[in-house]
Structure formats: structure tokens, C-alpha cells
Amino acid sequence: MHKRSLVSLAVAGCLAPTFVSAEEAAALEPISIIGDSEDARQLPGSGYVVDSEQLDTEGTTDIHQVLKTVPGVYVREEEGEGLRPNIGIRAATAGRSSKVTLMEDGVLIAPAPYSNPAAYYFPTTARISSIEVLKGAPLLRHGPQTTGGVINLQSTPIPTEKKTYTEFVTDERGSTDLHAWHGDSSGDWSWLVETAQRDGAGFKDIDRSNRDTGFEIQDYVGKVRWQGDRQSVRVKMQYSEETSNASYLGLTDDDFDNNPNRRYGLSSIDQMNNKHWGIDLTHVFELTDAVQTTTKLYHNDFERNWFKLDGGGQYVDAANAGNANAQGILDGTVDETGLEYKNNNRAYESEGVEVNFDIDLGDHQLQTGFRYHEDQMDRFQPVDVYDQVNGSLVFQSTNAPTGSNNRFETAEARSLWLIDSWQATADLNVNLALRHEDVETSRVQYADASRNSVDETRSNDSSEWLPGASFTYDISNQWQVLGGVHRGFAPLGGGASRNEEPETSNNWEFGGRYYGPGNLFVEAIGFYSDFSDKTENCSVGSPCSNGATSGTFKTGEAEVQGLEFQLGNRFSKGDFQIPVDVTYTYTEGEISEDNAASGLNNGDQLRDIPENQFSLRAGLEHAGGWDNYAIVKYIDEMCVSTGCNKTGTDLDETESLTVVDFVSRYPLRKETNAFLRIENVFDEQRIVSRLPDGARPNKPLTVSVGLTHEF
Numbered sequence: 001m002h003k004r005s006l007v008s009l010a011v012a013g014c015l016a017p018t019f020v021s022a023e024e025a026a027a028l029e030p031i032s033i034i035g036d037s038e039d040a041r042q043l044p045g046s047g048y049v050v051d052s053e054q055l056d057t058e059g060t061t062d063i064h065q066v067l068k069t070v071p072g073v074y075v076r077e078e079e080g081e082g083l084r085p086n087i088g089i090r091a092a093t094a095g096r097s098s099k100v101t102l103m104e105d106g107v108l109i110a111p112a113p114y115s116n117p118a119a120y121y122f123p124t125t126a127r128i129s130s131i132e133v134l135k136g137a138p139l140l141r142h143g144p145q146t147t148g149g150v151i152n153l154q155s156t157p158i159p160t161e162k163k164t165y166t167e168f169v170t171d172e173r174g175s176t177d178l179h180a181w182h183g184d185s186s187g188d189w190s191w192l193v194e195t196a197q198r199d200g201a202g203f204k205d206i207d208r209s210n211r212d213t214g215f216e217i218q219d220y221v222g223k224v225r226w227q228g229d230r231q232s233v234r235v236k237m238q239y240s241e242e243t244s245n246a247s248y249l250g251l252t253d254d255d256f257d258n259n260p261n262r263r264y265g266l267s268s269i270d271q272m273n274n275k276h277w278g279i280d281l282t283h284v285f286e287l288t289d290a291v292q293t294t295t296k297l298y299h300n301d302f303e304r305n306w307f308k309l310d311g312g313g314q315y316v317d318a319a320n321a322g323n324a325n326a327q328g329i330l331d332g333t334v335d336e337t338g339l340e341y342k343n344n345n346r347a348y349e350s351e352g353v354e355v356n357f358d359i360d361l362g363d364h365q366l367q368t369g370f371r372y373h374e375d376q377m378d379r380f381q382p383v384d385v386y387d388q389v390n391g392s393l394v395f396q397s398t399n400a401p402t403g404s405n406n407r408f409e410t411a412e413a414r415s416l417w418l419i420d421s422w423q424a425t426a427d428l429n430v431n432l433a434l435r436h437e438d439v440e441t442s443r444v445q446y447a448d449a450s451r452n453s454v455d456e457t458r459s460n461d462s463s464e465w466l467p468g469a470s471f472t473y474d475i476s477n478q479w480q481v482l483g484g485v486h487r488g489f490a491p492l493g494g495g496a497s498r499n500e501e502p503e504t505s506n507n508w509e510f511g512g513r514y515y516g517p518g519n520l521f522v523e524a525i526g527f528y529s530d531f532s533d534k535t536e537n538c539s540v541g542s543p544c545s546n547g548a549t550s551g552t553f554k555t556g557e558a559e560v561q562g563l564e565f566q567l568g569n570r571f572s573k574g575d576f577q578i579p580v581d582v583t584y585t586y587t588e589g590e591i592s593e594d595n596a597a598s599g600l601n602n603g604d605q606l607r608d609i610p611e612n613q614f615s616l617r618a619g620l621e622h623a624g625g626w627d628n629y630a631i632v633k634y635i636d637e638m639c640v641s642t643g644c645n646k647t648g649t650d651l652d653e654t655e656s657l658t659v660v661d662f663v664s665r666y667p668l669r670k671e672t673n674a675f676l677r678i679e680n681v682f683d684e685q686r687i688v689s690r691l692p693d694g695a696r697p698n699k700p701l702t703v704s705v706g707l708t709h710e711f
Helices: 003-015 022-027 052-058 063-067 137-141 253-258 313-320 324-331
Strands: 047-050 073-075 087-089 101-104 128-134 150-155 163-171 176-186 189-200 215-227 231-244 271-286 291-309 336-361 364-380 383-389 392-399 403-423 428-446 454-474 479-490 503-515 521-537 552-573 576-591 612-622 627-635 657-669 672-679 687-689 702-710
Touching: 052 063, 052 128, 052 627, 052 657, 063 073, 063 087, 063 128, 073 576, 137 403, 137 428, 137 454, 137 479, 253 313, 313 324, 336 392, 428 479, 479 521
Parallel strands: 101 150
Antiparallel strands: 047 128, 073 087, 128 150, 163 176, 163 702, 176 189, 189 215, 215 231, 231 271, 271 291, 291 336, 336 364, 336 383, 364 403, 383 392, 403 428, 428 454, 454 479, 479 503, 503 521, 521 552, 552 576, 576 612, 612 627, 627 657, 657 672, 672 702
């Protein structure tokens, strides 16, 4: 058997885990869907792992910056800090990450993954130990979003012995980050307590205001694990709070050119407050030497109130069109009455149970199981009315919530799956997958604040079978080909009406891998997705291409195709090691047929998909421990709304951006390291987003220093 085939057989366990003792099973913590970087390079499908070494080296706390180094993943920045991620994968576009399956330790983590998947909550990147991105047919093991990909964030694992870790970082604007954890193992028991404390100063200045544009985050995690002879139990609890002076109001293009870090005084009272609490229990039981069960129970609560100006984009749009009165209102030199500041107050619940059976049949490694899931969103959003008088905001009244500001949405979902990882020959590994999603959603919209009168009700029931197949074939010890096809699915959400059909797609991939001498690895994968009726999820934070801010917008038949490329190697030169990693993604996404209902036509470009994206990570590591790294990231302009290529204006697209970061780490002693991090070395700022209400910049040049200590 080829060496590569042996590795392929081992990696099949990432999709259908091989069987281990209860002690080993208990040590598989946090819960993985791929494994490490080497495992990702053997999958019968495309995958990528951002490991703890990369996260520790680069030290970024912005999930957008991390994922820019992953092929096939697109991000649209918003406030420059990564607090509200917009992540897309291949044909799944980026708006509020609602078309991507998000998990932490294998548990769905979006506030309401079926009824309201928009990721207004996202785990604090500072406490994440690694990130797995799974694409292609193998993602059918997970869901509900199965078109583009799955992102699994792995939390800090419980140590095998007593250990404490601390990290402290500060930058030139006065921001501070503290990350600390302590854990131990003794006999059958092990545990971990952890916190991430972030105090960001912000980098924007608000007209006529002493308030900064920063944020405060407190995040706490606790884990306890018990392991016996044939079983293990792990309980994880998490609680976090965030206060951020964030706004939806951006800038006109002229004001952006003059000062991209300006904020209008109209946004001076905007603020997000949220709380997240979650608990999950994972039980692993070895029934026999050939059958193992994994059971997960989980519950998440998320509450948020984003108090902010509603409809500020109308002034930005008018000012961009040359309206001097609108520009005066933004500048504070013209008075305005009836400004509405909405309490975007919502409460989410998400809970479920998942049972998976791993069955070892020799050449066939089977996974089969089910998940029952419920989630809900309660929206109760009163509006405060202010007037702008002589550049100051003066409170006038409060309007009670009715209609779309006062509604309750639910989802109930049942999922089944059967996965067969089959080592057909010494060189051929075949992965066969079948998933079923049955989703019921509902919405009740109220006409009065007391909820005694119903304004509107909606409901939807969808049921989809999602088959898939993929393979790897070892041509030699150095060359491997892979390919696959699967059916993609995206639930419509709680606002769907009875006769609406969910988004489905046929998704293909084919590529090759080269395992060269030393550490050389090269991979190129082409992908193609065909939609019969592509949809956009509408929200105020990510309005649909037709301007809608709730429900869904069907854009019609569409095709997305592209190429992902990655190259990695490590060179030796005297006392130096030189690691180099390159990724590149080329993507075309277009409407493929005229659609009278949506008003879109063949050739209209899809939103939130850059044509080209590139990253280069290069290091210079010395045997004495002084390591230096440069990270270069490029992303093309993107459409803000579908069809921007035919509007004849730059106001419908973002700008391309190249950013260079530099990191230097030096060991002060065995347990202590000091580091210098320079983000955006050349201080390049571009319009990285125009949603929801105007032009927005990326983070400017930022210099930070820090210390890490283990004992």
C-alpha cells in the first residue's frame, strides 16, 4: 500500500472517526470536524485548518483577518474590528455570515441557525485555539447551511497537566487585551477556566462628541470533563458581555476621501449591548469495539440591543448625489426633525440534541445519526425620536413597537445523515453522504405593543434530501486527485411564506494535490455551483439587493465558479527556518438567466464575491527563538448589490485592498515571550464596505506590544 494511501485511510476518521479507547476519546477535546493541517490535506473534499501556531504567531483578534488567509473564504469587513463578521464561502455569500454553518466545538453557534442565522453573535477570536473550514461533499455531515462550507471554531483544550497561560496586549491608542486560562487533570477528572477581556479604544472620531468608538468585551468559559473505562462526559459553559459604540452610519465618498476615520455626529449615541450564555454537554460511549456513540445536548441564549440611527443611509445617498441639504444634516450645520433611533432589541434561543453513531466495518467507516433543533427570535424594538438642533441631538418622544418591529419567529428542524467513508482500494477512498433536512418556521407579527392584536402570520415547511459523493485517488506517493458533487441547501428563515421554496444548488469540485520533497505541498481545486433560485437573506445590517431589510429576496438562477490554490513549504538556511504559505482564490459569480420577478438579468454579478483574493505568509525563524513574520493580504472590489457591474457607478461596489502586517516575537525566558505586532504597515485604507449606510474603512496602521507567559 502506498504511503499516501495509509494517510488517506487514517484521515477517513475525520469524516467517520476511527475507534479509540474511552481514555483516547475523552482526550479528543475540543471537538474536531477535520483534525490538523495534515489531515485537511488528505480529505476527500477541500478543507483548511488555521492551527494554534498561526493564531498564536499572528495574534490577531479579528476573525476577518484570520480567514483572509483561507482559500475559498470571502469576508466583508464592517467596523474594522471583526465584531460583526460577514463571512462567505464559495457560492455562499458573506452577508452577516448567514449562508455559512458556524459552530464552536461542533455545536451550532449562530443566534438562531434556522430562523435567524445572521451572526450578530460570534465567539471572541482571542480565545479560539484553531479554526477548521470544511467544503465540498463531506460538509453534508453538518448543517443546516450546506452550499459553501462549515466553519468550526475550536476552543482552548483542557490541558493534560496543571498549566496556566496569560497574554497581555496593548496598542498605541490605549486598547488592551487580556487572555488567561488555568486548567488541570487529576485521575478521571480534568477542568479549565478561561477569560478574555478586551477594551478597545476604537480608531474613529465622532463629530462634536467626547464618546469614543471603542468596545468592551468580557468572555468567560468553564469546562469539566470526566472519563471512565468506556465513556466520557464533558460539560462546557460560556458567558460573555459586549458594549460597543458601533454604528450603521458610514460616510459619503467625499468625506471618506478627506478622512476615512470620521463619524458623523448623528451617530454619537449609537451603541450595541449584548449578552450570550451557552452550555453544552458531550457524552462519548464505546458500546462495542466497533460501535461508538456521541451525544450532544446544547442550549444558547443571546440578547442584544443595538441602539442606533435608523435610515441614515438616505442622507448619505442624497449627499453622494450632490444634495447640499443632506450633506449639511450629516455635518450638523443643518437642523433636522424626526430622526429615528431604534432600539434594535432582540432575544434569541437555540437548543437541541444530536446523536451520532460511528460504526467500524473495516473498509467502511460509517456515521449515522440525527439532530433535533429548535430556535426562536423575539423582536421588540421601540423607536426614540430626536431632533438635530444646532448640531446637537434633542430627545422628543418614544414610539411603541408595531409591525416588523414587534414580532416572534421560530424554527423546528429535524436532521438525519448517513456517511460512508469507504477505502475501496489501496489508492481509492470514496466518501458517500446523504443528509435530510426537515424545517418548519413561523412568524407572528403584532399590531400593538401589548401584543393583543396580530398584524400578520407566516409559516413555511420545507423538506430536502441532500446527497453527495466525493473521492481521493493516489496516483503515486506524490500525486493525488480529488473530486466530488453534492446538493446544497439553505433554509429560508422565520420570515418565509407558505409557498416559498428554500435555496438549493448542485455543487461540484475537482482538483489535485502534490506532496513534494521536504515540506512542500501544492493544492489546486476548481469548484462550480449551479442554483435554480439563489436567495439573499435580508436584514438592516445587510440589506438585500432590492433594498429589503427583512425576509428573503430571490435573485433567480445563478452560477458560481472558481479556483482555489494553496502552496506551503519550509526552507532551511543555516540557523534559520523560512516557512512560506501562499493562497489564492479566483471566483466568478453571476445571474445565469433573465428573471423578470427580481429584475435581474443574465450576467449580473453577485454581491459579496471578490474576483481575486490572495495571501502570502512568510517567516524568518531563528534557532535562538527570535521569529519574524510578514503577512500580505489582497482582496478585490466586490458588488454591494447584485448587478453592480451594469449600473455604471462606483457607489455600488467596494474598493480593492492590499494590507501588510508584521509580527516579531522574542523569548525573554523559557516561559515568557514578548512580541511586536504592526497591523497595516503602510496605513492603506479603502472602502471595504458600503453596507448598511455608507462607506466604511478597514483598520488603519496599528502598533501593539504584548507578553505571553506559561507556568
